[in-house]
Structures are given as structure tokens and as C-alpha cells.
Amino acid sequence: MSQDIATIRVTRYRPEKDGKPFFQEYKVPYRKDMVVLDALNYIKANLDGTLTYRWSCRMGVCGSCGANVDGVPKLTCASFLHEFKGRTIKVEPLPHFPVIKDLVINMDDFMHKLVEIKPWIIRDKESPPEDGEYRQSAEELERYGQFSSCINCMLCYSACPVYGLNEKFLGPAATALAYRYIEDSRDQGKAVRFPIVHEIEGVWECTLVGECSVVCPKGVDPMLAIQKTKILGATNALKSLVMPRGGGK
């Protein structure tokens, strides 16, 4: 297979040495089926062992290898080098996150938000495994299915202009996951989760830019989750006004 040479400009930031980030350029020979992550691995193995980034599965499911590729948040394992033929490829850490080193971002904020939305099935009463599975129809599965496909890759937070300005905003992935549990027919925790997603920095901060849904590598539509959560919230609020003694679900 024929080989071309890609020019990669990677953000370097080593907190023990550098006051601020800078770009370093590398030349990488590549074939048609190579991705940006392969180029980073080539650099690490052959040119510069100090280059630092996260990765594992190389098949778009572990969610580790996100970076800003040519200005767009992407999984580096799913960005093909030939798409940038003839141009320098800029690879930067995902925006809106503090940087630990080179391309490695600090995602503590999301990890806290994930716990806040209580991402587990809440039941009034657990039934023992001997009683068998909870039944769920294909339609019930469909209602939350796509939102359970979030791989926590953080691309949506990088694309979200609201999160860029206000890190308290619950944001796309966490809301999609909250909605995933709210809509799961097995879950009975709506009452607990609603106040969390509807508080000041919850869904109402979203300005409907929709970039989150555009960059999601797994076809999740976090903006839709945010919209649906708003509607559910509004309906519930109305119901509690009209039927204050528990007309709501």
C-alpha cells in the first residue's frame, strides 16, 4: 500500500517544565487506513517517547482518545489521516477542560456530575434475582436506548459553548444519562432525579446550539435529551399546580 507523509502539530504541555503550552511538529508516514491515533502511536514509539495521550481500544468504544483534531472534538481512533491530505493536522487537547499534560485532560468535573445524577436504577423495592428479569418491551427500550450509548468521551462538553462559559452547567452527557434513567421503565427514581436536572444550572441553561449532538461519535442526541427533560419537567410542574395531590406520574 502506498505511503504518504502527514505533518502533525501536537500541543505539548509539561507542567514540570513549561510555563505554557506550545506546538510540536512531527512527520509521520501513513497508509490510507491509518487514523490520527496511529500517528500519535507512531510518534511515541519512533520519534518522541515523551508525547502523552490516553488511548486503549482503538475501535471507538472505550472513549479515552478524544482530542481536538483540526479544531473539531473527535475520537483520534476514528479520524483518518487521509482526510487531511496536503494539510498540517493540528491535534490539541479537548477544549473546556484543564490540561494535565499534553493531550491528557482532567475530567474530574464530569466524574462528579455523573454521581450527582444518580446513574443507577432506583427501585422502591428490589426484587430478588430468583424472580427473574423485569420485563421490558422493545418500545420501552427504544425510549432510552440511544441515551444509554454514551461512552463518556467528553467530546460533547468540548463542543458545548455553554459549558465553555459555565462549568457548573450539568451539560450534555450527564443530562443524557439522567434522561436515560428517567425514561427507563424499570426505574422509579424520577422524583429524586428531577430536582437535579432542573435546578439552576441544569437543563434550562442549554441554549440549543446542538453542537453536542453533532460531535457525538455514538449517535447519541444529548440536545434531544435536554429538550425532553425540559418538557417532562414543565409537564410535571403544571400537573402539580393543577393536581397538587399527586396527579403526576
Place this chain on the structure above:
Amino acid sequence: MIIGGGAAGLRAAIAAAELNPKLDIAIVSKVYPMRSHTVSAEGGMAAVLRTDYDNFDLHAYDTIKGSDFLADQDTVEFFVREAPKEAVRLEHWGCPFSRDPDGRISVRAFGGMSVKRTLFATDKIGFHLLHSLFQTSLKFENIRRYDEWFATSILVENGRVDGVTAIDMRSGDLVSFLAKAVVIATGGCGRIYQFTTNGWIKTGDGMALAYRAGVPLKDMEMVQYHPTLLPNTGILITEAARGEGGHLLNKDGERFLKRYVPNKMELGPRDILSRAEMTEIKEGRGFEGPYGSYVHLDLTHLGEETIEAKLPFVKELAEKYLGIDPAHEMIPVRPGQHYMMGGVHTDIHGYTGLPGLYAAGEVACISMNGANRLGSNSLTECLVFGAEAGIGAAQYATKQAALSFGNPVQGLALEEEKRIYDKVLKPEQGEKISTIRTEMQKAMEEHVGIYRDENNLKQACRLIGDLKKRMKNAVVEDKDRVYNTDLVSALELDFMLDVAETIPYAALARKESRGAHSRTDYPKRDDDQFLKHLVVYQTGTVPRIETMPVTITRWKPEARVY
């Protein structure tokens, strides 16, 4: 303390937390738990839920026959009985299983299973299982996580476990943890091979940790090669593609499996299918491509709708990484390393024999997979024996008196600090880590592959032995403390070399062919001499091999014909 945050580790943590809410449970993982390699499992997880046509004995028999009778049958019997409970627990914890019209969890056919018993969530069961377990684990306040901490050694004092040393990758500090009980759940070691489905993180850390702590590794010669990997990347195309009706074809367009497993065809076990592909290729009936020889996986007759509904990830992977639409074009595939049947020796409860040390999941050899694992048994294994190890560790820890950080634990920790910072990180000159790693992978690929013989195995022993010596003079280029992946890679490679070495040594000792272990110089199974486990101990020089009996309960070894 649990090392590893994949399916087995998380299940162990939850089991321990439920057993004793007063225990302080830690998960130390070199990646955020949801990045663990469990995430890549695709096809499904096996459990007998359809009792109208299925039963425990049938699942046990399939598993034992699949193992070429090297599985411990008491372990398998325990496994099949626990499997449905674990599957239902996982469902109760939110796993979005695919459903039948009546709302029950759907089941599909899988290789070596005589009936449909593989539960699935489209073709992303590993991803959904991992996230469901991880998110469920977040509700337990007594599970404390150390994400992106790399465990470097098990501290052993007076013949029992006292703790673990680990590097906090963000600060670069080495920290000693006191722990009354430790569960190793770090998964496999596929990255010792060149062509593998395994993620970058699968470097056999836990196998090496236990091996260095004096625990033997068992059945290490039993390496599973999966028959359907994409030839350029090693990306796995799930067995579910065949479970849903996909065909394997040679270059004559022939379903060649009729010559190898006529009764099972594409649903034959992985070891036999991988060998069949190699034979087709060797006899000139494969395709030649830029990445070597391959055969075809044909899904075109399944139709767009089935592929979309049941195999969306296969479609995504084929489209993205090959530019192929599997509804209309053939997928090129070839066999490659996928799974380790062997691992840290444990008893039926996941106990290693070293007081305080447990292991579960792929890292362990609890002897339920024997010489060949059946597809979709491994995730269930992680749940069943993750829980068992978690409970065992929690019960043991509950009974132990408080530990103190005195000598000699402190001395061990200081020694470990010297090893990492003075011997591994400090040297300014030496050989590149990536060179040694590539040579190890090449040696394993060429000499310890699907077909083995004495010359090749001896060559592998020599090559790995040399690489171990060269490793002592390797250089870590990155000298920073903060998030030093170069240092971690060096420590991982050091682990991998220890683990890799055990494979050709064990393979040399097993002078027969059984399951995934195929010796061209000893092509037959030899129950008289080798119906036993091989266990490998670390010594100052070459590994020492001993044997252990195989437990047979109700199924006498028979010819393995499909």
C-alpha cells in the same frame, strides 16, 4: 482492595460492599473504570434463562466439551448455576438487554453452545455491562476509587498479603496502601502478541503481580485465537455475526467448515474454526491482501434490517475501518489472539492460596475454560467469580486485625520505590522500550501462535529470555513525574515479559494437542499423560513447571467432535 475496574473488579467491589457496608473498599485502576477492556466485548453473555429448552447440565456439558475436558467440572457446575442469577442482577442494575416481544431478555446462538442461551444488548454487551456495573457501583459510599493509579507490586509479609504499591499517575508519586485483602481483576495480556483484539491496556499486569508474589500461573499455554479479526487492525468482528447466520467462505466461495465441523459449521468452537481458516489459507484457498492472508465473512444474506437491529456495531466497524457495507460486501477476516484461558491459579472461590489474595475474570485461571473458552462465557465468568472473589476477600478482611505500616512492609515499599525511580526511570542511556516490545510481540506471534512445535517454542523461550535481559538496560525517555505514560509502558513491558515467558515454557511441557494448544509434533490429545493442569512458578532463572489434577465430576473425557 481491588486492582482493576472492569467487569470482574466492579462486580467484586459491589459484592464486598453489599456483604459488609462497614468495609473500606478501594478500586485501583490504571484507567477510568469505564475505559476497561470489558467495554469491547460484543456478542453476549451466556446463562440458562430459557428453562423450557435449556438446563444447567447442558450448559455445563457444552462448556466442558468446549474446554477439551481441561476445565474443572466442579467449577463449571457452580458457574452454570450462578450464571442466571448474575444475569438477572445485571438486568436489575439497568443493563439495556435486547428484548423479545414478550419483554424477556433475548437470546442468540453462539459457538459451541448447543442451544440459544447467549443474552445480548445488540452487539455491544461489553460496553453496556461495563457502564451498568460502573454506574451501579457509584451508589455505594464505601467504594472508593483510585482512577488512573497503576499498581506496581503486591506487598507480602509473613506469608500473607499486606497491601499494594501503586503510582498515582497524575502526581507520579508511588503510594503504599495497606490492605487486608486484595482482589486482582486486571484482565488478560493480549498485548504480548502482535495481532490481537485486545486494547492497549491489556498487558497482563495482574498476572505478573501475582506471579512475582509467588502465586503460580496455570494453563498459560492455552491462548485463544478468535477466527474473525479485521486483517489490518485486529478489530474484533463478533461471533454473534455467525450466531445470527453469517457464513465463512474461502476464495472459491465455499463454506469450508463443512470439512472441519460439519454438524456445527459457523457455530463451531473458536479453536477449531481458527485452525480451519489457517488450513484453508495454507492450502491456497485463502485471499491475499496487503496485511497477509484472509478468508471472507459473509453477512450479505442477512439483509440490512437484521444487521442494523442485531449487529449495528459490526456495521459501524466495517464501514469505518474498512469502508465496507456488510449488507452488500464480504468482510475480510483472519484469526488472531483474543483471550487467555490461563492466568493466576485460583480455587473455585477465586482464592489464590496466598492468604489475602484473590483473583477473578480473565486474569485468573479458575479452570472453567480449560483448553478453549466458549464465546459468551467470559462476561458471565467475570460476574459469577468477580462476586465470589469479592465475597471471599470481604469475609477474610472482616476477620483480620488492623494492619500497621511498620517493617518489613515499609522496607518492601522503599525497595519498590528504588526499583521504579532509580532502576527504571533514571537511566539516561539505553534501548528504546518500543523496540523491545515489538520484538517480544513478533517472537510470540511467530513462535507461539496457533500451531506450535518444539523448535519454535524453544526459540521463543530463548528470544523472550534475551529480551528480559535487554529490558534491564532500557531507557524511559520521559523523565517527568506527572502522568508519565512512558514510565508506565516500561513497567507494563516488564510485566509482559514475565508473563510471556511462561507461555512457551508451558507449551513445551504439554506434549499433546488439546483445545487451543496445537502441537504439530504431538497432534493428538493424550489423556493418559496430560489430562492435568500445568502450573508455572517464577524462580530466579527459568520458570518451574508443576502439574495439578483436573477435577472430573460427571463428564468422562470423550472425543471432541462437532
